[in-house]
Amino acid sequence: MVQLAKVLAIAAACLAAPVVAHPGEKHDPHVLKRELHVRDAMAAAGKRSLGGCESTLHARELAKRNVARRSHTVQKLRQKRGITSTPQKYRRNLAALEKWEAIDHNRTDAYQHGLINQESIFGANTSCILTPTVTDGPYYVWGEVVRENVKEEEYSDGIDVHLEVQYIDINTCRPVPGALVDIWQANATGVYSGISTSGNYAADGYNSTYLRGIQQTNEEGVVNFDSIFPGHYDGRATHTHLLTHLNATMFPNKTLEVGSGSVAHIGQLFWNEILRTAVEETYPYTTNEQAVTTNADDMWSVLQADASYDPFPEYMYLGDNLDDGLFAWIQIGINSTADYTDNSYYSIAAYYDANGGHENEDSGFVGGGGSGGGGAPSGSMSSMPSSSATASASS
Template identity: 80%
Template sequence: MVQLSKFIAVAAACLAAPAVAHPGEKHDPHVVKRELHARDYAAAAAKRSLAGCENSLHARELAKRNVARRSQKVQNLRKKRGVTAHPQKWRRDLAALEKWEAINHNQTGILNYSPATPESVVFAANTSCILTPTVTDGPYYVWGEVIRQNVKEDLYSDGVDISLEVQYIDINTCRPVPGALVDIWQANATGVYSGISESGNYAADGWDSTYLRGIQQTDTDGVVNFETIFPGHYDDRATHTHLLTHLNATVFPNKTLEVGSGSVAHIGQLFWNEVLRSAVEDTYPYSTNTQSVTSNADDMWSVKQADSAYDPFPEYIYLGEDLDDGLFAWIQIGINATADYTDNSYYSIAAYHDANGGHENSDSTLSGGSGGSAPSGTNGTAPSGSASGSASPSASV
């Protein structure tokens, strides 16, 4: 059984970064520093904007719906998995934060949860309503993934199950952002991304693989849910999950998006605290990952400080007594619905997926930058349909 001490979440701080983000991705550290300062400034401005409406009637009603929805989701997950033990309810413990993290962080409600803690306390926690773009989508973004809630596949998707809820709020109105199409992608337990076959990341099925990638559309409360696993680590990056949000994109009947349609309103990365990561990586197949571990503090895109204005760490609870029962995690993200990062220098499309499988984007250098143009036949053509996944543990280094 995982010990209770492992449930204490740890936020990240410090900018002490190498100039490498993903294998093959390089950025000027001076440019990165400027971008991070701009990100923090935008987060503070967005927080001030939210402050003007967060106590409105519709915002309070939304908060009540959030508690009820999350509670029901956990009940359904526990029933589906046959979990009868009490769920372990914990959020970050301020007293246990390291010295560089002691910055007035997440002071809401009770810090230690017991089975008797009211659901209104547990599920009202949002970490923060701000997650401004974390500068880059990395070199492994693939256009052409399908709309699906469960992004796990039969192969290369083993790990600790997470049901992840992400809610998008317009910072200008404090209202949900419905109809947004949210891309998610991450490395598997051994640190390998699907859909990419390049030095540093050779997926077992190469460009044709699709595991742990997918798209969901936000509902009327701005919510998407993904069934995925806790991501694995790899060289030079802290453990994270990628998110990219499209507004007004065209959806084809085969559940793919038209290339270039709509706007890119948000590019983000969710980080996962070190204590949880350590607990997860004591389990198989994470334990077979031989790549080096990078802490949140040493990640080039990590937070300079985690506070009420910028907090990329989801809240979570264990569905049962240990990790075998899985996790439920949630975060509320404030975005500017009028923003468009399509032409941002860090928006990069590494590959496209269509009826003929995956294709490298010849205009992308896997180093951030222009998304490039889509190869012919990608607009709305059906994906290959393979559900085989693609990164074996032997491909993890």
Template identity: 75%
Template sequence: MVQLSKFLAVAAACLAAPAMAHPGEKHDPHMVKREVHARDAMAAVAKRSLGGCENSLHARELAKRNVARRSRTVQQLRNKRGVTTTSQKWARNLAALEKWEAVNHNKTDILNYSPATPESVVFAANTSCILTPTVTDGPYYVWGEVMRQDVKEDLYSDGVDTFLEVQYIDINTCRPVPGALVDIWQANATGVYSGISESGNYAAGGWDSTYLRGIQSTDKDGVATFETIFPGHYEGRATHTHLLTHLGAKLLPNKTLEVGTGSVAHIGQLFWNEVLRSAVEDTYPYNTNTQAITTNAEDTWSIEQADSAYDPFPEYIYLGEDLDDGLFAWIQIGINATTDYTDNSYYSIAAYHDANGGHENSDISALGSAPSGTNSTMPSDSSSASASASSSA
């Protein structure tokens, strides 16, 4: 039995505050409220759909493969990093999230595991969450990122190494969704996004920078993995990681997506619990970030994602005794593979990369449409781009 390291997640969530650091992110609060109600109705249907197939043979076999894969991945990561220490494992109780105990962090339920706890108990701890695409991609989505698992670069990617596994499940069949192309992007440790240079977010490398952005395709079990860092915070938003999922999109020889192909099946944001965030931000270079911290309880979108049918908080485990050894995190996302949110108001493209580098999308009114000036041969060579950022104002 593999001896694992430190711990699994505690839940955290949710209340509302304006997203000041996203100057382009403006939504009518009344419209948002209506869409949240509609989302809740959709979630109830999706939850019943998942309930009808979660005990099927293929779903049980997938669950077994998940446990084996996660256990194997953690052991491989530990071996690669030379981690030999063992420590206590913790896991959260999903019922605590469903009862909104996570809102009051003093009531968060923590279950103690011994170092001998079987991997089948640890790595089966997922919640088959449903993150509907009514959650904004924000104004910092960049079209033209390249296929790469490791999205860290030499500059402006320092932080707590985080190995993230994202698994997509079709809510109608409980089967994995292979071949999905998953975009990931997030702020660096000082709270700055690459690829954007405008009020609220000035990357030192400007529109040409590409750090902490990339695309991966899901495998036969619906799994995409990324090597990244724990995201930094910025004023007005809780700490989060962005995901956007394309189905049926064409991958070009230069490892970018062809404009106008495929559908947008999911737009989501992953949130991270306050216990982990606080621990991370005590470390360098996060502790140099001078921007105001917004908790999950103060964030607009976390409360709009967290619900009894939703769970936007990844499970995680320390690879060693402390954060220096890195984290392994995982989450299941239930999607309706037949839905397309390309024309949804929350899908907007702020910038794009082509052969000449990064550019602002001049037609910002065309939400969900291809960026102005794009073509079907847009290479985005991250090695030639200036990957850099400075702290936000």
């Protein structure tokens, strides 16, 4: 477990240093220190809350359904890709990792083609692990495309990842259906779509949409995304952004009502260093010339990782090499009564509607020089792409 003092020291150092790829992402270290204490207590309480209902009938039944669903997903993914080989047994060097990262999330070596040990692979109990809210960063776009497959024809090359995320309410220990979940990440060369500013110039600027999307959780609290393993960029460890809206209104034409619902969770998933290194030995990750930041040196992964929460997804190789892709999954405990809409960590850099992408001039993170507060910008925002919107970026 990382000592809180160490966390604060690293966080303060990171906050004091400029972050090239996230211009304007700054937070008061004194405020951050206070919030860390609060979040640490909330995470511990959430873990106890979820842990106390593990033996209930509905929790045991949910666990069984999770095992069956994940096993079925892997079989479908392998069949779709025509994979018949046994996945390779890939073991991480745990001694090389920080203690808080030393949980072995790699389930590849437990999978035997034709004889699936489903419980040992897919039954990992992550439901009592609370992922605390952290900043959404300066590149959040309101009005992303409602879709499961966030890959596009251009600028989405990389190692395929099928990601399953399940949301559990820490107050009831039950799945959270109907939540709208945003996902966004950098491409293999470390560039985000939908943003055009110093440190991140997408070729089509605000009109680009690759590796961004929204899905609604089903009755099991589950969303699925087809994406790629994210690329790295200066100042941040490799990560995937998630943001969860509750009670938001989605119109039949897939338009999200502006300002509806609450922001119940803002989080980031991080990826193991050994896996990242293996991925980045493949093309086009090898063309990424930006500096690498390890998990231990990242300001937000350090803040998230503790005994009470785990920001690293479980994963397994679908075949005998990375080119066959990965299946990754994680459960996230959220407080369904929380609302971070007016929190300083929630900032909308841009929005995407039927007319394309537009900068949010009220955002303090990107270009506008505003206050950097949360809340949706005015005007109608559609989740449907315009006909001219294509994926593009520069590296």
